[in-house]
Amino acid sequence: MAGVDVGGGGGKKRAVDAEINMIPFIDLLLVTISFLLITAVWTHMARLNADAQVPGKPSDDPPVDGPKPKDLHIEMRGTEKFVLQWKQGQQVVNSVELPRKEVKIVQKSVEVIRFPDLAVKIAEEWKTNGQHAAATDEKTDRAVLHTDNKTEYKYIIGVIDALYSTQRDRTFPGGKTEKIPAFNVTFAVN
Amino acid sequence: MPVHKPERRLLHFISLAFVKKKVAGGGQRPVVAGLSLTSMIDFLVVTVVFLLMSFSASGEFGIPKGVQLPKAENVMDMIDAPVVAVTGRQILVDGAPAGNVGSIIEADRLQVIEELKVLLKQRREYWISLKGKDKPHPGVVVLTIDQNVPALVVKSVFQTAAQSGYPNVSFMVDSLPHAK
Structure with a gap:
């Protein structure tokens, strides 16, 4: 029998050290390991955030006059190219076209769509035109996604993923600094 | 069946020198290999701790x-x-x-x-x-x-x-x- 016995007792007296039976202890550990391995979740779920831009409650404060924020509009309706437009209200400030080069990766029979060129271009565009780059700025630049009705969801996620690859530092009131996406995405209704 | 007070045990209180000598190899290589329980238990405990710490609740999203x-x-x-x-x-x-x-x-x-x-x-x-x-x-x-x-x-x-x-x-x- 497996056990820990440090001896003692001298044959007549009662032993001062008790013997611990190790077998149930090892059994318990093995059962625990088996349970944890069987119930473990090997896929890691996560999320991509988006903002539906619903107007808030009406405020008594008068509207602030000032320049309208610049938004990045991503036109992904064409099969050949992306069009990136910075718009201030309805006015187009800057427009860039980019060939639509998608990278398809098959992982465990699931097709993953990536747009690495788009990610690089968005990062460049944000460095030039982004308005909320300061670490203390609590707002983020807005990206508006234009897509046709037939585009499959995986392509939309590919574009949102490329958008969120551009990140910036954000210092929170407690002094903690974290990396956050430089854009917050929403959908165009058209 | 009545319960008896445990008797003296072989090898613990009764030495049986010839058996010990045989098991230990008697100058030759021993016939029985020892299993170190300490390292085995250490390994199991570390595995349990690792699995408990990496246990994620995010898998609960059905x-x-x-x-x-x-x-x-x-x-x-x-x-x-x-x-x-x-x-x-x-x-x-x-x-x-x-x-x-x-x-x-x-x-x-x-x-x-x-x-x-x-x-x-x-x-x-x-x-x-x-x-x-x-x-x-x-x-x-x-x-x-x-x-x-x-x-x-x-x-x-x-x-x-x-x-x-x-x-x-x-x-x-x-x-x-x-x-x-």
Whole structure:
């Protein structure tokens, strides 16, 4: 029998050290390991955030006059190219076209769509035109996604993923600094 | 059967020198190999601790059958919020049916899904009744959508969620490790 016995007792007296039976202890550990391995979740779920831009409650404060924020509009309706437009209200400030080069990766029979060129271009565009780059700025630049009705969801996620690859530092009131996406995405209704 | 006081044990109190000598090898290589329990127990304890620490609650988000999530790299951790699932056929709110995908595709126009709106509003009102009106509603909803669903359905669900008091919409994805 497996056990820990440090001896003692001298044959007549009662032993001062008790013997611990190790077998149930090892059994318990093995059962625990088996349970944890069987119930473990090997896929890691996560999320991509988006903002539906619903107007808030009406405020008594008068509207602030000032320049309208610049938004990045991503036109992904064409099969050949992306069009990136910075718009201030309805006015187009800057427009860039980019060939639509998608990278398809098959992982465990699931097709993953990536747009690495788009990610690089968005990062460049944000460095030039982004308005909320300061670490203390609590707002983020807005990206508006234009897509046709037939585009499959995986392509939309590919574009949102490329958008969120551009990140910036954000210092929170407690002094903690974290990396956050430089854009917050929403959908165009058209 | 009566219970006896334990007698003296072989090898512990009765030495049996010739057996010990045989087992130990008697100058030759021993016939019985010893198993170090200490290192084995250490290994098991470390494994249990590692598995307990890496045990993740994010697997508790039930994904309906038939939903193949897309994969993404630049993701955030999951949050606790109502889950709207969109399979190839139907829309579900926390497992309860809330609309038909086929009818949206057939209509071929962006629309507010009434059944979904009613269910989401019910959940919002229930949250407010539990937490009180003083506490602002977070307005967060998680969309679990099959990767082959067309954008028309995605946009319709997105718009319906926004109009039902859930402007912070999150898309559930399968997390990919960051490429170098």
